[in-house]
Amino acid sequence: MKKIDIFYSALVVTALSINPLLFTSLNAAVTHTTKTNTLSYSVAKILHTRGIEEDSAHRLAKDFFSDKEAEFAFMLDNFLNRCDLVSKDDVMDYISTLVLHRQTIELDSYASLIKMVHSITKTMPTQPMLKELLATANTNFAYYSSAKIL
Numbered sequence: 170m171k172k173i174d175i176f177y178s179a180l181v182v183t184a185l186s187i188n189p190l191l192f193t194s195l196n197a198a199v200t201h202t203t204k205t206n207t208l209s210y211s212v213a214k215i216l217h218t219r220g221i222e223e224d225s226a227h228r229l230a231k232d233f234f235s236d237k238e239a240e241f242a243f244m245l246d247n248f249l250n251r252c253d254l255v256s257k258d259d260v261m262d263y264i265s266t267l268v269l270h271r272q273t274i275e276l277d278s279y280a281s282l283i284k285m286v287h288s289i290t291k292t293m294p295t296q297p298m299l300k301e302l303l304a305t306a307n308t309n310f311a312y313y314s315s316a317k318i319l
Contacts, residue, residue, distance in 0.1 A: 208242050208264075209234050215265040233268040244276035244309040251305045252282075254298060255289045263289055277309035 209230040216226035234241055249257055263285055267274055275281045282302045286294050294302060 208238055208245070211261055212265045212268050215261060216269060219265070219269070221269070229268050229271075233271075233273075240313060241276065243312060247308055247312075248276060248282065248305050251301050252286065252298070254286055254294065259289045260285070277306055277313045279303055279306040282306055 209227070212233070213223070213226040213230040216229060217223050221229070245260070249255075249260065264274065274285065279302060282305060283294060283299070286298070286302065
C-alpha cells in the first residue's frame with residue numbers, strides 16, 4: 170500500500186514540475202503560429218522572396234496595413250469567398266505589388282475590386298461577376314462603416 174502512495178506522490182510531483190515547461194513551449198508555438206498567419210507576414214514573405222530585405226519587407230507590410238489588418242482580412246476573405254476568378258495566391262501577389270509601390274487598395278470600393286480582378290486575370294469580369302463584385306463591395310462597405318463606428 171505504501172509503495173502505491175509513494176508512486177502516486179512521485180507521479181503528481183513530476184506532473185506539476187513538468188507542466189510549466191509544457192505550457193511555455195505551447196504558448197510560444199501558438200504565438201509563432203498567430204504571427205505567421207497574418208496578412209502582413211504573408212505579404213512580407215512574398216516581398217522577401219522577391220528580393221526585398223526581410224526587415225524592410227516587414228516594415229512595408231506593417232505600414233500598408235497599419236492598424237486595420239483585421240478589417241482588411243475580413244474584407245479579403247469576403248472577396249475570396251465570392252469571387253472564383255482569382256486565387257488567394259494571385260491576390261496576395263497583387264497586394265504585395267501594391268505594398269512594394271506604396272499604393273493602396275480599398276476592398277470596399279467597387280472600382281477597386283474590378284481593377285484588381287482585371288489586373289490579375291487580364292480580362293474584364295463578366296456581367297454576373299460584376300454583380301458579385303458589387304455585392305462584395307457593398308458588404309465590405311457596410312462592415313467597414315460599422316467597424317469605424319465601434
